[in-house]
Structures are given as structure tokens and as C-alpha cells.
Amino acid sequence: MDPILVFCLPAIGDFIRCHSAIRVIAEKFPGHPIDLITSPVAAPLARLMPHVRTAWVLEKGYLQLGLGKRIQLARRLREQNYRACYLLSSSTKAALVPWLACIRERIGYPRELQFGLINRLPAGWLKSLMAFGPRKTRLFEQVCAIAMMGEKPVDGMRLPPPQMVISPEELSAWRVRHGIDAARPVLALYTSEFSNFRSWPAERFISVAADHARRGWSVWIVGGPREREAAAQIRAALPEAVDFTSTPQITDAMCQIAASTVFLGVDGGIAHAAAALGGRCVLIFGSNRSYETGPVNDQVRYVEPPISTPSWIEDTRDVSEERVLQALADAVAQTRPQGV
Template sequence: MTRVLVVGPSWVGDMVMAQTLFRRIVRMDAGAEIHVVGPGWSVPITARMPEVARAYVLDVPHGTFGLRPRSMLGTALRPMAFDVAFVMPRSFKSALVPAFARVPRRRGYRGEMRYGLVNDMVPATARPLPGAAKVRTVDQFVAMADPSEPVMRASEAPHLVRDGESEAATRAKLHLDDARPAIAFCPGAEYGPSKQWPVERFAELARMLVGRGNAVWIVGSAKDRAAGEAIAEAAGNGVRVLAGETGLAEAIDVLAMSDAVVTNDSGLMHVAAALGRPTVALFGSTSELVTPPL
């Protein structure tokens, strides 16, 4: 058995797409046991990935070096005797945990002067798709395990497992109506308005969907609540604003129970697609050729 440590990404969508690497590793080595280091919020995502045996929480804020917590976690992981580590982010600090854990083989792309910390440099073999200016993220991820095949196979696309018991508990807790088809809206996105479909358009669509007998569930974080309330006010009865009322685990359940999802280019877009929900993804300043829902 090969014991693998992966330092995962720090964003929701990237962590979902990281499953392509996990699936490539397992395809190449069916006996691989994959352990993932990531922020605390990522645990509900990796818990839905059958390829992941265990997750370790490293909660260090963005922009913080966090030498002490990285050293403590890495030292605590030494008894696990990992055979290989994959460092997905390109930052110097991301490579510290495997080094402190004394993982002998530490793979990653060239990044912030981390020679030695990463001792197995992955060549950049992935290429942009026709018409794209940048390489597709999932192709970069799978190439970390196998640079000779730097294109994600269809069978390696992200697939999050649904949890029926958790969904039932979430439905009961949030008092979600199951008498009508439900369309989830995800009106938020990182980096602001350039990635967001105008709230007025979401409201117009919500009004139409409610008028046709559907429920609309607005999903997101607390910072998306104002947009959700504006949509609900414009659309009238039939819209539930759940933004800010759920953690990520419950948001995953809500999306899983939805009949379809309308979303900006966001982490929840990748969650919805990985759950197999019919997903309409709206791209603004970003490219659908680089980070598409899969």
C-alpha cells in the first residue's frame, strides 16, 4: 500500500477539482491510501470523496505564514510514514507540512523558491485547450500524478457522494418544501461583481420560475445574503434565502436536493456539478475553458 499525503488547495472550487488528482492517483495505484491536508471548511467536501481516507485540518488564514501550526501538524504526521506527498498550491509555505512530516518524496510544480522542500518537480506538460489562454485547472492537477497524460479523463471528473441521512436532516432543519421542484441559485462569487450575474437578472429569473410552480432556494455565505434578500423581495413568495444560514455541509445537501442549479463561477458551482445536478453556470471575467463545471 502506498500512503499518500496531499496538501490541498485553499478554495472551495479548487478543492472539488482536486478530486481529479485523487482519482488519477487511485487509477494508477489502486492500493493508494490518500490523506488530505486542508482548511477546516474543506472537511465536508473531502468527506464526500471515496478516494480520501482521512483529512487533516490546517486552519491558517490567507496571507499568513503560520510556521508554528504547519510545524506542529507536520511533526504529528511523522508516524504515518507517508511514501509520497503532492503539494498542490505553488506557495513556499504550502510545502512545509510534508517537509516537517519527513515525507521522502515531495512532488509539486515549480513555485516560490521551494527547491529542497519540493524535491520532485513536476514538469509543466499540460497545455491550454483550443481557444483558451490558460491551461485548464484539472489538467494541471492530474498531470501532477502523471505528466505523460496531462488531460483529465472523463472518468476522473469530480464526483461527490450524496448522503441521504444528512439531506433528510438538513431538509427538516431548514423546513424545506418538497412539494414543488426546487431550483437553487448561487448569486455569490469571490472577487466581486466582475464574476457575478446582476442581482436584477437573478430576480427576474426567480420571478419566472416561481410563477411556473417552482421553489427557489438561494444558497451562499453570509455576504451573499443581501443579494438573496433583494432577489426574494423582487420575486415574492416561493423564494427561500438560505445564504448565511448554512455551513458548507448543509449547503452541499441543499444543492444535492435541488432539481437544478443556476450559479455564477464560484466554488458552489463546482460542488453542484460534482453532485451531478443540472447546472447553468454564468461566467463573467473568468473563462469557462479554464475552470468549467465538470
Template sequence: MKRALIVAPSWIGDTIMAQPLFARLHAKYPGLQLDALAPRWVAPVLHRMAEIGEVIDSPFGHGQLSLKARWRLARQLAEGGYDAVYVLPNSLKSALTPFLAGIPQRIGFIGESRYGLINVRHRLDKAALPLMVERFAQLAEAPGAALPKPIAYPKIRSTAADQQKTLDELDLERPARIVAFCPGAEYGPAKRWPAAHFAALARKLAADGYAIWLFGSAKDHAVAEEISQLAPGLCHNLCGTTSLAQAVDLLALTDLVVCNDSGLMHVAAALDRPLVTLYGSSSPGFTPPLSDQADILSLNLDCSPCFKRECPLGHFDCLNKLSPEQVLAASLKRIAA
């Protein structure tokens, strides 16, 4: 195989967890040209993977069919001369464009009745492959073959030059010591540690000489502003003011990252930053932070994980009762490790 295409997931964290697959494909096929078809909001992390060549824009939103546009994109992909495509999402729509492009080998898990679209078909054994990173890596093997383990942790790159460029672009001075908070979670409130708890943690860490930088999308700006107001003068709210690529570079500078179960959690893990992750309604059983420097905090209440966006019981105890003191103790231990 000389040229292959990845149809990337639509989530940042999922895309990062696919990186070990890309590394395995390069090991299996020396000299491979590996490109990716990805939504523009995911593309920045693919650009930070050494294994990926060109990143082709996938202009479709969640659930958008757009048959004419998919046909035009398929004609573009057909010109790439790809020998194979690895379709990571399990939807029918994600497999349609590679099929229309006539790519000979179309590799993926069976899903959404796409038997005719995928012709190298893997059947998912959830018990054998409990982690998402394992399921992606399985696609490098022949269907039915055992997955070689262990799987390397995902890695993305941020060079000193990248970091300085981002500091200059944002007119930021680099503090001596930095703790990053990622207070958002795209999935919903049941995955977000309370703003008041983040603020209490900020006050304690700032007293120890740490600058506090808050990261997230524009959607997270309001909750980050609430944290800033509860810890006056101690936090720099960067939510919505950085691109994803800039956030990668700034996170690479930090001494510690404290975050909810989110895409930025996986970014921090792939940058090998010391990391404390806070779990409420979700579980680390499928998509944990993949790093030797990550600690997972969860109260493991009887009602969690419920996997709901909002607390069905109305109390959010799984996160409300995870105290700032508990997170501070884990943070200081991780920094000192």
C-alpha cells in the same frame, strides 16, 4: 506506496477539481490510504469524496506564515508515516510543512522558488494542460510523462440519508420541484449576475411551479435578500444559514442550478445536477463546470473576459446584458434534457 497525503487548495472549486487526481492515485496504488491537509472551509467537500480518508485541519489563513504553528503541524504529520505528499497549491508556504515533516516524496509543480521543498518536480506546460483539472491529474504521473486522457469528471457524494438528515436539521420540507440560485461569487461584483435579473428569472420559474432556493455564504445573504424582495414570497434565502455540507445535500435535491462562476458551481457539477452557469469577467477556459449536464452562458463581449473584480469600464455589460429571457430559455432546455 501505501500512505499519501494531499495538501489541498484553499478554494472549494479547486478542491473539487482535484478529485480525479485522487481517483487516479487509488487506481495506480491499490489499497492506498489517502489523507488530506485542508483548510476547514474546504474540508466538507473532501469528506464527500470516497477516495479521501482522514481530513487534517490546516489552521492557516491566506498568506499566513506562522512558522511555529507549521512546525507543530509538521510534527503531527510526521507521525502519519506518509510515503508521499502531493502539494497542489503552488506557494512556498504550502510546501513548507510537508518538508518539515520529512515526508520522503514531495510532489508538485515548481513554483515560488521551492526547489528544495519539492523533490519530485513537475514543470507546467500551460499549452499542453490548459485546464486546472488536467494540471492536478498530471501529478499522478512521472514528471515529463504524458497525461492519459480522457479525465473523468469530478464527483462528490450525497446519499438519500444525508439529504433527509439535512432537511430535518434545517426543518425544511422538500418541494416537488426545486431550482437553486447561487447569486454570489467570492471573487467580486464582476462575476455576479444582477439581483434584478435573478429576481425576474425567479418570477418566471415560480410561475411554472418551481420552488426557488438561494444558496451561498453569509457574505451572499444581502444580495440574496435583495432578490427575495424583488420576487416577493417566491424565494427561500438559505445564504449563510447552511453549512457547506448541508448545502451539498440540498443542491443534490434540485432539478436545476443557476449560478455565477463560483465554488458552488463546481459543487453542483460534481453532484451531476442540471446546471446553467453565467460568465462575465471570467472565462470557462481554465475552470469550467465539468459535467455533461452543464451549459455555459456568456455574451463573449470584446471587453471580456477581463478577469477584474470590478468592471474597469464601469458598465458591467458582460452580465447586465445577459437577459433573464436568455437564461430562462437555457434553463428550460436543460431541465427538459
């Protein structure tokens, strides 16, 4: 069967949300291989996504025009005989690649007036083009709309949430390599930068971590370069905490999250990964942000400022430590999802 290509978004959180559209496409075209195009940072996650055969990487040209890189990639894609390309990114730069690759159907919204580069438009494309100001739909709904060719979901239909899967064998091998005791409970922390308005005050993260450490839990700090300063601050107060922020491979970070008992994090790409992996998640969000930008997976518990807090206050200072501890206890008490 002819394969299908999906041009995904580059940032980790946005890329993971694109998997909702991939699940829609896989259901519409069972048996057709599905390949992706994304950025170097997101591409390693593709192998954890059901229905995805492979990921093409657009090197150093994803956010810039990078015409030479796009031409090179298009030449390689031309050999694959793709029947269609779904453009989940609405940029002209993205539309250039399948056009140069001579893919017959190039599906997407022409929000940059890239008519011709895109030659199949979802229903309602004109209304979408004329919509000014903030969009009323969440990103995962937008990408699913492209996959569904603009058709509205029937009453009662639930759009599929993103999903990533790590096999029990891979997770067991990771634990063995790092000497992890599978019987000891683990609290995984994702802080972002403490200076970021999306984060939570450092002293509250430290207090929650210390509370769990006193009760015999391991505390792991996950993330990347942006979280290293925060990790150092937590470890200065709690030396037994494990700093995983220097992990070289993002798929190792996924193993860290999947091996934890519960994940506590803030708004960011790693939070979307934790949710898609299916484990217990408690996420701290600013006012009214969880609906717009948060993961849509059922097992996620949100802790947000009180409803009386003005919606334009986006930081998390009004989220109390007591509410977070209770949310963590409730999450741990719930039945662990199957397959995790």
C-alpha cells in the same frame, strides 16, 4: 498499505478541482488510503469526496507563513507514515509541511525554486518553470499533471472530473429536518454579490425566480455571507423565496444544492460544488471564462455572452434572460444523472 498525502488548494472551487488529481492518484495506487491538507473552510467537503479517508486542517496559517502551525501539523503527520505527498499548491509554504514531517517523496513543481523541499519533480518541470505569462492549461489539468508525474494523457484519455457524493439517506434526513417536500421542484440560485463582475443583474435573477415561482416551484437562494445582501434584495421582490445564505455548515449547503431540481449560478466556488455533486446546472459566465475557470463536469450548461463580444469584456450583462430560461428548461428536460 502506506497512506498518501495530498496538499490541496484552500479556496472552495480550487479545492474541489483538486479532486480530479485525487481520482488519478487513487487509480494509480488502489487500496492506499489518501488524506488531504486544506483550509478550514474547504475541509468539511472532503468527506463527500470518493477515495478520501480524512482531511487535515491547516489552521489560520494557510495563506500566511504560520510557521508554528505548520510545525505542529508536521509533527502529527510524522506519526502517519505517509509514503508520498503530492503538492498541488506550488508554494514554498506548502512544501514546508511535508518536509518538516519527513515524508520520503515530496512531489510537485518547484515554481518558487523550493528544491530540496520538493525532491521528486514531474516530467517537464523545467519547461513549466520557464513558462512565463498566463498558463495555457486549466487548473484541473495542472493538478492532474502533478498526479500523473508530468506524463501527458494518451490519445483519447479523458481526465476525471471532480466528484462529490451525498448519500440518499443523508439527503432524506436533511429534507425531513427542514420540512422539504421532495415532490415540489426547486430552483437553487447562487448569485455571488451583485456588485461582482461575475454576477448577473439583480432584476434578471428576480425575473427568472418569479417565473419559476408562478409555475409552482420553490426558489432557494444558496451561498454564504457574500450572498446575503443579494438574497435580501431577491426576497424583497419575491418574499416566498427561501434564504439559505445563513446556513452555518457548508455541508448543509451541499444538501441544499443536491436537493434542488436545477441549479442556476455564476462563476464561483459554490458553482464548482454544484457541478461536482452531479445535478443539473446552468452557469452564467463572462466572455471566454468558462473554459479557463469553469467546472468540467459533463452535465453543466454554460450561458455566455455572444461570440462576437470582445473576450476582454468579462461581465455577464450581454447574457439575456431568454437564453437563461431556455437553458434551464433544457436542463430540466434532460435525464437526471444516476446517483443524484
